[in-house]
Amino acid sequence: MPRNEGDTFETAMGRRRLLKGAAAGGVALGLAGCAGGGGNSDAVTVPGIYDESGGTSDVGRPAAIGSRDTIAYINENDLLSREIDHPNEDYAYEVPEAQQLYQEYTSGDEPPMIIGWGTADTEALSGTVAEDEIVYISASYSANLVTEETPYNFFGNLDYTSQARAHLKWIADNDPGAKIAFIFSNNPFGQAPVEGGKQYAEELGLEVGSDINLPLTANSATTQLRQARDGNVDYLIHQNTSAPMRVLLQDKADVYPDVTVCGLTYTVDERVVSESPDLFEGVRYVNAFKTFQGALDSDGLGADIIEANFEREDRSMDNPEVAQLNYVRGVIHALLALKGLQNTIDNGDDLTGPNARNGMFGIQNDDMEGLAEPYTYEEGDRRPTMTGRLFEVTDGSLSFDTTVELPRRDEWIGL
Template sequence: MKRSRWSKISTVVASSVLAIGLLAGCGGGEEASTDSADGGSSGDSAKVVKIGGIFDESGATGDVGAPYAEGARAYYEYLNANGGFDGYQIELVGEDYAYDISRAQQIYQSLRDRHKVPAIIGWGTGDTEALRSQIINDEIPFISGSYSENLKDTGSESGFNYLTAASYSDQGRAVLEWIAENHEGDKPARVALVYQEGHPFSESPMADLKAYAAENLAGVVELTPDILIELGDTDPQTSLQSWARSNEVPDYTIINYTWNQTRNVVRDGKRLGWDTQFMGLNWTAGEGLIPTGSDNQQWVDSLDGFIGVVTHAFPFEDLPGMDPIKEYLDSKGKSIEDINQKFVQGWTSASIFGEAIRIAIEEKGGDITGLDVKAGMESINDLDLGGLGSNVSFSPDNHAGTDKIRLGQLKDGQWEIITDYFSFSDLK
């Protein structure tokens, strides 16, 4: 039932240098105080520019949210230490909302009314989608750790949201195409979607994946009934057993959780003897999927062979864009062993927003507005991230920076990149 095989492609190191440079954001050209902000401050006479931050560092997705926030803060601190942009230092005013949508709303209002930020780095799907109408009314451009397909809309619903990596739906479409090209055997590939029903993040791409499989992969990929497991269910074996009583074990699973729940599902599936290729979208992948501690080897064995979507580089990759990160870490007495892939993801996302703000400052001077940042964002074309992520482009009609992903696989506890960047349309 398989189509012509797509040959496996290896990792390619970008040949160009990181194009972002020393950037900063702007919140109205204030004078710096003697108090240090998230992004740092160089002294009383420095002009301060602001960006808001709404992070999950201690809530339900804090396992990946905390290093993401750390990377975003580190990027702006690095800029300040290197002079900022055109005399401006950046002040990243960020708070932990602990994955509480009502708390995210409170922080947003403070960022808008007290700090008057012209741009915000947010986090979750539920809170980002809940804030859509407000950021449009307030004209505040917004990026986040959510890659919900809904945020690609450039019209009235999401006109100030921007995706800095492939949407969850585009990630899943690419995984389905990869499965179709690599599945062996005469029968269609049986694929189960694993998520929490009703959870804005976990369920986000699932309807799109079902539609894509039906419209493009009929007879090649066969979706099974969904496997529905709550993120807080730390012992999902019972749910998996119950599902398997009525269904044939799938050839593949596509999981959309963060590290903590992903590892539980894979562990329990293997305990039940499932001969399944476990796969997941981008928040399932990364070093934190394997916990450290006395039982580390058990997790290494349980998770061996897992394949995850990799939207951003691992610290161990020899890429031009890693040089500023290494320089920053060295200034702190640290090394790449002290960070993980989600730190790189936060750093890279912050740098994309930085480029938009750099353009706005260049065009308007220090006293910029959200509309100036929006114009800067929509003028970004094929921005080279030094290999830290797929190049991104935006326009008034395109708020999705890219649809490209890579795939990585765990082998003996280490991540290996098994594909180059590709999109689902490359394999159709």
């Protein structure tokens, strides 16, 4: 696809392509979902650990596809002065499997970066990642991953707790005195925003109800909704994936239709909204990057990448199984890897983990080629943004509502 002449990052990439010369053109990499990747000896290896069949695969699979597609685009369009080799596997949301894959990917020459996935596995690997000094870009937005104890972890979104804080700030501004409660799966992913979120709710003067557990594998939410109803909860802050969100909403109409559900980043996407528009009507949602259509409308390099990816793979943009915001999430992960690596090369450094980490700090006020709120990483603060984009499901679509700017409090790091 043609790209915009005015794009600064693209212009820089064009200069690098000219410097490389014609001999570097035409590089292509087969990115099948299996360990091994390509075979270019000059390539930089960036492995992937994805959930495409496990408990979070409803959102994990399109994200994995987005990352693989974008790495293919990076290689085909010569955006980096070295090819990216991307061996990747499905770990099915099993922590031991993720740990085994990590050992396989790091048993020889250690890669400077890895693209990972979930909270339980990312947190379990964080100590090893720090010891091995490998940048780990994951889809876990746990505040635990931006502390001094986890110096090699990076992510591209508002952290989970601050996603909840964005909802809470909106509630306090629009319905002061309301009662809220957290509903979540009882695992590290589900628990991540609860304690810090409740503290902020109390600070805002909101009444806080009892915690409610809704497992990832739930097939009914009747008991949970009765608990919310009996507790006179006005807003449920929901940390889960889209599958249990659908279960919650299916039972909400009969048990407690008056409660408003505020979903965090993995609870809502275009696929589930299009499949069940009446169920999702009125649901509120938060994210720091754009929906699939919002990404296309951004008219930047990010939009060009997505369009080119779908054209290359002969995918339909009318198929929300892939054409959805979780695909955009995967594109952003690949762009973070690209930018960190490119900054490392621009610094004149070898592509090692410590140098790549330093390269990540070169990402400053960067909107991911039009796909997100601007991200900035600092040595003492790896929270990429404190801006929440709030949406409401209206007439079968995710409609952007407003942004919430949260204070960048040091005491919130890790909470």
